[in-house]
Amino acid sequence: MYWSWFDLNWPWIGSLAALALLVLLFATSKFRSDLLLSRWCDPVWLAWLAAPVYMIHNIEEYGIDLAGQRHAFPDALCTTLGLGSYPACPIPPAFYLAVNISLIWVVAPLAAMLSRRHPLGGLTFYGLVFTNGMTHLAPMILGRGYNPGLLTAGLLFLPVSIWCGRACFGPGRIPRKGIPVLIAAGVIGHVILIGSVLVFIRGAFDATVLVLLQFVNAVVFLAIPFLGERLVMPSTSPVRVAAPSQT
Numbered sequence: 001m002y003w004s005w006f007d008l009n010w011p012w013i014g015s016l017a018a019l020a021l022l023v024l025l026f027a028t029s030k031f032r033s034d035l036l037l038s039r040w041c042d043p044v045w046l047a048w049l050a051a052p053v054y055m056i057h058n059i060e061e062y063g064i065d066l067a068g069q070r071h072a073f074p075d076a077l078c079t080t081l082g083l084g085s086y087p088a089c090p091i092p093p094a095f096y097l098a099v100n101i102s103l104i105w106v107v108a109p110l111a112a113m114l115s116r117r118h119p120l121g122g123l124t125f126y127g128l129v130f131t132n133g134m135t136h137l138a139p140m141i142l143g144r145g146y147n148p149g150l151l152t153a154g155l156l157f158l159p160v161s162i163w164c165g166r167a168c169f170g171p172g173r174i175p176r177k178g179i180p181v182l183i184a185a186g187v188i189g190h191v192i193l194i195g196s197v198l199v200f201i202r203g204a205f206d207a208t209v210l211v212l213l214q215f216v217n218a219v220v221f222l223a224i225p226f227l228g229e230r231l232v233m234p235s236t237s238p239v240r241v242a243a244p245s246q247t
Contacts, residue, residue: 002093003071003086003093004093006097007071007093007096007097008070008071010062010097010100010101011055011058011059011061011062011063012059012063014055014058014059014104014105015055015056015058015059015063017051017052017055017105018051018052018055018056019052021048021051021052021055022052024048025039025045025048025049025052026039031044031045031048031112032044032045033045033115033116040163040167041167041168043115043119043122043123043167043168043173043174044112044115044116044122046123046126046164046167046168047111047112047115047122047123047125048109048112048115049160050108050111050112050123050125050126050129050160051104051108051109051112051125053129053156053157053160054103054104054108054125054128054129055104056152056156057132057149057152057153057156057157058100058104059152060148060149060150060151060152061073061148061149062074062096062100065146065148065149065151066146066148066150066151067146069148072148073096073148073149074086074089074091074093074096075089076147076148077091078091081197081198081201083201090200090201090207091197091200091210092207092210092211094207094211095197095207095210095211095214098211098212098214098215099193099214099217102214102215102217102218103125103128103189103218103221106218107124107125107218107221107222108125110222111123111124111125111222111225112125114226118226118229119168119174119229119233120174120178120181120182120225120226120228120229120232120233121225121226121229123164123168123174123178123182123225124182124185124221124222124224124225124226126160126161126164126165126182127181127182127183127184127185127186127187127189127221127224127225128185128186128189128190128221129157129160129161129186130157130158130161130162130182130183130186131183131186131187131189131190132149132153132157132186132190133153133154133157133158133161134158135190136149136150136153136154136157137150137153137154137158165179174232174233175232175233177232178225178228178229178232178233181224181225181228181229181231181232182225184224184228185221185224185225185228186221188220188221188224189217189220189221192213192216192217192220193214193217196210196213196214196217197210
């Protein structure tokens with residue numbers, strides 16, 4: 001299986017974007033919706049934070065992991081599915097690009113750009129952040145040891161997503177029933193992703209269809225919280241997020 005230059009280096013390109021976003025997030029007020037709020041309690045600011053957090057995670061998965069392995073996640077996925085490591089694994093390199101570029105480079109910033117008018121939809125990516133963090137943590141809990149992405153999932157994904165739920169949902173904020181909507185989007189996104197791989201392995205469709213399904217999955221994932229927002233958000237004044245109670 002041939003890996004192109006871009007296959008091996010896109011996470012490092014993403015790291016530069018993550019650095020630029022983090023500078024804007026922490027050194028400026030560009031992504032804040034209300035200067036009277038702490039940035040950590042601002043749903044717009046938190047919506048933008050999701051993208052660089054995931055880009056950092058990509059470095060551990062596709063750049064270099066905690067064990068010093070480069071581009072480790074594809075082999076880890078294939079081995080877990082019983083397909084062997086590359087070049088034997090039949091999952092095409094374009095699959096990983098389709099998943100990550102569509103979700104992290106397109107969906108995450110798009111949701112953040114819409115977050116001022118759509119508070120729940122803007123936090124779409126936290127459904128993926130939380131569920132993906134759990135998929136990395138669960139194997140370790142089951143005694144399978146380290147997997148590429150576990151460190152950043154534990155140190156970034158779960159704490160940041162849990163904080164987002166605490167800071168942005170509740171009385172006077174986004175209704176708490178929006179949290180299951182975000183988690184459902186993340187779960188459905190993972191089911192479509194892994195399900196499409198399993199169906200591909202069984203020969204139901206070819207590699208081109210597998211890759212195209214990942215773009216469809218990104219659209220579905222983005223649509224769920226925006227559609228759910230109509231059900232859980234009252235059509236009244238914009239949400240103002242107060243600092244969560246310390247009690």
